[in-house]
Amino acid sequence: GQQVMQIPQYQHVQEGEDFTTYCNSSTTLSNIQWYKQRPGGHPVFLIQLVKSGEVKKQKRLTFQFGEAKKNSSLHITATQTTDVGTYFCAGLRDTGNQFYFGTGTSLTVIP
Amino acid sequence: EPEVTQTPSHQVTQMGQEVILRCVPISNHLYFYWYRQILGQKVEFLVSFYNNEISEKSEIFDDQFSVERPDGSNFTLKIRSTKLEDSAMYFCASSFTGTLNTEAFFGQGTRLTVV
Numbered sequence: 001g002q003q004v005m006q007i008p009q010y011q012h013v014q015e016g017e018d019f020t021t022y023c024n025s026s027t028t029l030s031n032i033q034w035y036k037q038r039p040g041g042h043p044v045f046l047i048q049l050v051k052s053g054e055v056k057k058q059k060r061l062t063f064q065f066g067e068a069k070k071n072s073s074l075h076i077t078a079t080q081t082t083d084v085g086t087y088f089c090a091g092l093r094d095t096g097n098q099f100y101f102g103t104g105t106s107l108t109v110i111p
Numbered sequence: 112e113p114e115v116t117q118t119p120s121h122q123v124t125q126m127g128q129e130v131i132l133r134c135v136p137i138s139n140h141l142y143f144y145w146y147r148q149i150l151g152q153k154v155e156f157l158v159s160f161y162n163n164e165i166s167e168k169s170e171i172f173d174d175q176f177s178v179e180r181p182d183g184s185n186f187t188l189k190i191r192s193t194k195l196e197d198s199a200m201y202f203c204a205s206s207f208t209g210t211l212n213t214e215a216f217f218g219q220g221t222r223l224t225v226v
Contacts, residue, residue: 033214035154042202043154045214088154098167099215101146101154 004091006102014110019079021105023072023089031092032065032072033099038085046074079109113137115218117203123224124193132188132221134203143186144204144215145178147171154202160186193225 003026013019023032031050035043047056049065049072056063062075072089089102116135124130136143145157158168158178165178177189186205190197200222204215 035217037154042217042220044217048214090154098156098159098169100156103153 004089004100004102006087006089006105008105009103010106010108012108012110013079015081016078019076019083019107021074021087021089021107023074023091023102025070025091025100027093028069029091029093030069032069033090033092034063034072034074035088035090035101036085037088037104041085043088076107079107081109081111083107084109113216115203115205115216117201117218117221119221120219121222121224123226126195126225127192130190130193130223132190132201132203132223134186134188134218135184136186136203136205137216138184140205140207140216142166142206142208143178143180144206145188146202146204146217147199148202148220149199157188157201190223193223195225198223198225 006021006023011019031048033048034046036046037043047063049063052069053067054065060077064073074087076083084107086104086106088104090099092099115137118133122130143160146154147157148154156169158172159166160178163180175191179187200220202220203218206215207213
């Protein structure tokens with residue numbers, strides 16, 4: 001079945017350090033979305049990537065979609081305490097409209 | 112800003128009882144989803160709904176689950192005979208488009224506790 005794995009599962013960083021989470025799918029994806037879930041909250045959409053090799057930036061966040069459309073990454077530069085939460089990727093297969101959420105990376109930022 | 116609303120925020124039920132979780136999607140959205148998240152784990156897809164019928168469902172969505180859009184605004188998830196392992200946070204989501212996809216907006220969730 002469809003598997004979307006993320007690494008690492010947990011990451012603790014000092015405020016100001018960079019952070020990266022990686023998302024890997026067992027099958028090719030038509031597009032990928034990234035969500036952030038604050039502790040006790042619900043997933044909130046961050047961005048969608050569609051094209052092979054696509055790179056998008058949102059302020060300190062950089063998102064990348066792999067050339068083979070099977071992996072993606074989220075990089076945060078100079079983390080802040082407001083970045084705390086769990087980051088999920090969610091991949092969409094070429095057929096259907098079922099998004100497969102990754103296992104998530106929980107980010108803790110130490111002030 | 113429009114939002115997806117879910118009720119109740121927390122539901123406690125006895126094993127074997129039926130529960131209905133309610134959601135009001137964003138009004139002009141066409142695709143509706145239910146997801147669940149067991150505490151500390153990833154978000155899992157249950158079902159998607161479009162044009163008054165299920166368009167896709169996961170292996171989790173067995174005969175104990177059903178969805179309904181009883182009127183123009185509500186979208187419900189029914190669990191007929193709850194089991195302990197049904198305890199989770201259930202999120203409703205909606206989006207304007209499906210496969211070409213725009214973002215999915217999630218509700219605040221209903222925490223279901225089966226005792």
